[in-house]
Amino acid sequence: MLYERLKPAIDKVLGFHIKNAPGVIMGVYMVDYAYELLDSIYPDRDSYTLNAISETRVCLIDSIQVMTGCTVGNKYMRLDALDIGRYALVLYNRDSSVGFRVYMDLAKIDAEKYPQLFAFFNKSRDYKSASRSKLSEETINEFYRAERSVLSFQKVKVDLPAKDDIVPAAVCGVCGESFLVSSETDVNTPICNYCRRAANKEFVPYRATE
Template identity: 35%
Template sequence: MNIRTSDILVCGKSIKECLADIEAFHGFTAPGLVLGTFMVDWARELVGSDVEADAIVETRHCLPDAIQIFTPCSFGNGWMKVLDWGKFALSLYDKKTLEGYRVWLDLEKARQFPNIYNWYMHLVPKKELPLEVLTGTMIEAKREVLSSCAIRVTQFYESPKKGKIEICSGCGEAYPAVQGSQCLTCQGKGYYEKCQVSGVGS
């Protein structure tokens, strides 16, 4: 299939435009993002264009970026929740009624497209399944490897609350009071240690 001349519309854009958006945002045309584009497109259609939707994504890999590229939901604005469940699935739902739709990669359907099945199940080395071939297969498959169902969200929908802020007695920085008498870094639970590097920082 010639991706450059495809007239398929996904998320209101041509495939060419979608691939350009993916590359600009993600750094390269990741297969998971290409598949995720069709997933978001279907979920958007199911939930309705007039619905103010939030999102839940069930993997940290690729799908969160598909949500952030093709919907107003992002991790930063709190409209997207990311669950580290390792399942290639996402949901869009009405933030008022909590009703929406879940879309996922259906492996039984994916068997009809061996390139997609083998890629997802890690059955072939990357060098044996070039990105262009895999992307072409995903565009050919469109929604045929996906399934969906209506849902009502029962948890993970609440917006995070910031709570009380304190000034850390160790470093002097503001931090959430729920962390304890000092910030996590000053408790020895931080992710960094300070270094003396000439000309960097202050």
């Protein structure tokens, strides 16, 4: 049972995530597994820079951020490297580019033994059969029985630049705020994308109001 050891991490990530979510708990087990694999070849965690790739934007990413300190903000979390919605992560040594990918292995989820877990990942949950929270609870309980038996891993070599290029900034001629220059920016008369869209009557996510 990994549960006793992982309970503090589960509580911490659920507190960060705010919502109770099966994916967060699975994420804790996945990160823990990837860390253990990485420890087997790089036992000293302080001797290298850890980076992470999250292949999904949902729950799992919070487990990675809280447990590893690889965040979107410090860019050790490479969220856009493979943003395809697979329930998988890679933890790797940025100095050697070698690491491990851990993923939810659907072939290992026995539909009879773990019906809710199976439905959760095969998108066949029956919301008419029980409340969403009841289904989530059953999914979590099944995962606690399964633990690592439904996960698989691959050793990987990562092919990403250690650091992204630094994007130049400019001051918008309309709002006067500093913004990051994009391919659409006219460098001679810089206007930020918000002001450009607003001027063209295109969609903007918010407008100032009273």
